[in-house]
Amino acid sequence: MKLVPSPTCSCGLEDQITDHILQKRPILESLRKTVWPTAFPFRCQLYGGKEDLEKTVSFVSLSGLRV
Numbered sequence: 831m832k833l834v835p836s837p838t839c840s841c842g843l844e845d846q847i848t849d850h851i852l853q854k855r856p857i858l859e860s861l862r863k864t865v866w867p868t869a870f871p872f873r874c875q876l877y878g879g880k881e882d883l884e885k886t887v888s889f890v891s892l893s894g895l896r897v
């Protein structure tokens with residue numbers, strides 16, 4: 831019945847899961863490089879210290895995605 835919207839991200843590459851948004855979604859690459867200039871582990875984006883988590887919050891906020 832399609833009561834639930836598709837979990838696939840609008841980029842069509844894979845489901846719009848946390849890992850995809852924070853690490854892989856191509857349209858967010860520029861913003862990702864601004865927030866994390868070098869590769870940054872997914873676990874630190876979710877479970878890191880206060881500064882790590884503030885970056886994650888900033889990234890999600892600036893991405894315009896609604897969570």
Ligand SMILES: [Zn+2]
Nearest residue numbers: 839840841855
């Ligand atoms: Zn995507």
